[in-house]
Amino acid sequence: SQQGEEDPQALSIQEGENATMNCSYKTSINNLQWYRQNSGRGLVHLILIRSNEREKHSGRLRVTLDTSKKSSSLLITASRAADTASYFCATSGGKLIFGQGTELSVKP
Amino acid sequence: EAGVVQSPRYKIIEKKQPVAFWCNPISGHNTLYWYLQNLGQGPELLIRYENEEAVDDSQLPKDRFSAERLKGVDSTLKIQPAELGDSAVYLCASSSISGANTGELFFGEGSRLTVL
Numbered sequence: 001s002q003q004g005e006e007d008p009q010a011l012s013i014q015e016g017e018n019a020t021m022n023c024s025y026k027t028s029i030n031n032l033q034w035y036r037q038n039s040g041r042g043l044v045h046l047i048l049i050r051s052n053e054r055e056k057h058s059g060r061l062r063v064t065l066d067t068s069k070k071s072s073s074l075l076i077t078a079s080r081a082a083d084t085a086s087y088f089c090a091t092s093g094g095k096l097i098f099g100q101g102t103e104l105s106v107k108p
Numbered sequence: 109e110a111g112v113v114q115s116p117r118y119k120i121i122e123k124k125q126p127v128a129f130w131c132n133p134i135s136g137h138n139t140l141y142w143y144l145q146n147l148g149q150g151p152e153l154l155i156r157y158e159n160e161e162a163v164d165d166s167q168l169p170k171d172r173f174s175a176e177r178l179k180g181v182d183s184t185l186k187i188q189p190a191e192l193g194d195s196a197v198y199l200c201a202s203s204s205i206s207g208a209n210t211g212e213l214f215f216g217e218g219s220r221l222t223v224l
Contacts, residue, residue, distance in 0.1 A: 004150070033212070042112070042199060042215035043151065088150050092210040095164060096141075098150035 004089045004099025012105040019076040021102040023089030024069075032065055033090045034074050037101070043088065046074075079106045110134070114200050114216035122224050126188035129219040133181065133202030141213065142175060142185050143199040151199055157183065158206050187221075195223045 007022045023032070031050045035043040049056045049065045049072070056063045062075040076083055086101045113132040121127050133140050138159050143151035154173065156164040159180040168175065172191070177183040187194055197218040205211035 030210070035213075035215075042217045043201075043213070044215070045212045048212060090150075095153055095156065096210040096213060097153070098143075101148075101150050 004091055004097065006087075006089060006099040006102045008102060009100070010103045010105070012107065013079055015079060015081055015106055015108050017079055017106075019079050019083070019104055019106070021074045021087050021089075021104070023072045023074070023099055025072075025089075025091045025099075026070065027091075027093055029067075029091045029093040031092045032063075032072050033092065033096070034061075034063060034072075035088045035090060035098075037086045037088065039085075046087075076104075079104075081106050081108045112200055112202050112214050112216035114198075114219050116219055117217060118220050118222075120222045120224065121190055123192055124189040126186065127190055127221060128187075129185045129198050129200075129221075131183045131185070131200030131216060133183075133200070134204075134214055137202035137204050137214070138180070139203040139206050140177060140183050141199075141201040141203075142183070143201065145197045145199055145218070147196075154185070154198075190221070190223045192223050195221055197221070 005024050033048045034046040037043045047058045049063050060077045065072045084106045086103050088098050088101045090096050090098045140157040142154040145151045155168045155175050157177045160177050175185045197220045199218045201213040201215045
């Protein structure tokens with residue numbers, strides 16, 4: 001079973017624009033993680049935010065966490081064609097459970 | 109440093125045949141995971157090992173799936189007999205962090221299974 005629900009399921013933008021993906025979950029968590037998966041490849045860890053943190057940055061990535069609303073968002077600024085991939089949130093609360101993912105397409 | 113290594117990358121078999129997947133985690137990572145990923149879906153946990161002990165196998169269909177990690181390093185996931193619905197990508201991941209507070213997972217490239 002999957003806990004996270006991601007929104008939108010698919011997102012298409014132009015290079016240089018910002019991309020925002022949202023994740024909602026149902027139960028309490030220790031941390032929330034975001035992963036990227038290029039087509040036909042394994043998942044790559046992007047960022048981890050703990051339950052007592054509200055915002056975290058890593059390069060062009062910004063993640064927010066609202067535990068009262070049980071939701072998180074991933075913002076990719078100044079997107080590039082190389083950012084085209086599927087993005088998954090994963091919640092940790094005893095085990096790591098992945099959402100359905102958002103398929104991001106960045107057009108040059 | 110070598111990453112998580114999985115083999116084979118691709119496997120095509122007929123239904124009712126057995127199949128096995130192998131995973132070599134990152135050196136020193138005591139925690140190992142097997143996930144199943146269907147097309148267009150997120151990974152779903154099959155089993156988690158801490159060293160050689162399977163600490164969470166609640167999602168593993170034990171009638172046809174089995175896994176082992178005999179020396180606490182490499183792991184093998186077996187399906188016998190395979191069914192059409194088993195067609196999916198089988199992902200192995202490892203972590204240096206044990207316990208319920210899961211840290212960063214390092215994934216292999218996956219083994220794509222097609223059952224005809």
